[in-house]
Amino acid sequence: MHRIIIHFKCVALSLVSAFAFPSGGHCQNSQIPEVAALNLQLEIHQEKVKQPLLDLQAKYDGALEKLGKDAQRRGDLDAVLEIERERDQFRKRDALEKKANDSALARMQEIYQTEARLLSVKIAAGQLKVLNWYADELESVVEDFTKKGEIDKAVEIRKLVDLQRERIAKADAGEKVPDQGKTDSPQGTGGREILVLGSRGKYETAGMLPIKVDRAGRLFTLSSQGNATSVRSNEDLVTPFRVLARAKTDSTEIRLYFGNKGAVIFNRAEGNRKSHFADPETGKWQEFQSGAMGQLTVDQMYDLEIRVSENVIRVFIDGELLGEVSGDFRSVSGRIGIGPALGSTVTVEYLKGIQELVQ
16 A cells, blocks of 8 residues: 555655756756746745645644554554664655555555545646646747747747647657656756755765754754854755745854855845855955845745855845856765754745756
8 A cells, every 4th residue: 555655655755846947947047147046936836836736745744653553552663673664764755665554554555545636636736737838938038038029038938838838748648758857958958956954855064163953843953152063965066056945034144055165045144144155166245246135034935945056146135136156166065954054043944955866
């Protein structure tokens, strides 16, 4: 039975990757501002559509933890071991070979299976709706470029729109859609996702002082007495790549880290309070050329993003460009991270990196 459960999880979470554009499911020509803004909106919408399943996974994991403690208090060793195996396999996206012997666990598996099946259907419909919206918006971009006489750009984006429409139609008809990671982009670009904080994320801590990480459901709370402590990925990214986080602060700063020495301060608490950027090679702090403030409302979730390309680094808040820095960033590499500073407590829904590959 449990193998079917995992199947529903994977179907729901992979629908977009099956027939959307790679690198987060969008068109690769992200140097065009209009398209770049749509790409970020698409990713935000996709995350929202998938969120109910992520919530269910977190709920199931928490229920397993409670069930294990109950079995431990009863002194039921067999149940404790079986629940531990189930929880470990669940976190690895694997499955038990058979229905659980423990009646309480078997019942919990059955409930999860039923709810996951219903959610998979809703998520599939939601993703199709989002992708149709995205294709419609791209069509508007094609029309705008045509009116401006920028025909080459219009033609290039139209090719991607047509391919997207074709794959959406096939998916909607229940046909299997081939992986398009190697065929969507005329530039031959693809990408892979590295999840740091999230339901299946992997991370390590960094900094001179310790950082405390508490988890409640799908949220991670980070606190520390240091100003350069963080939770970071356990592998490096190299140019070009993106850093994406959804987070909030209870008071002052949120800091996003990238490369060996790069960082961006959101909601800066010192000096002129303008957002600051640390060069990823030298670590030298500077203001954005735009003089952007980057102030955040306390206890409000924001979608934060850093995009690193060969000649420019751009920073976004909720899809809006905060600022950019031009330079030679071809050799930027290192781990990504997020952390508090100046006494803040930062709550994170997810932190991930997308390694964009150029063939």
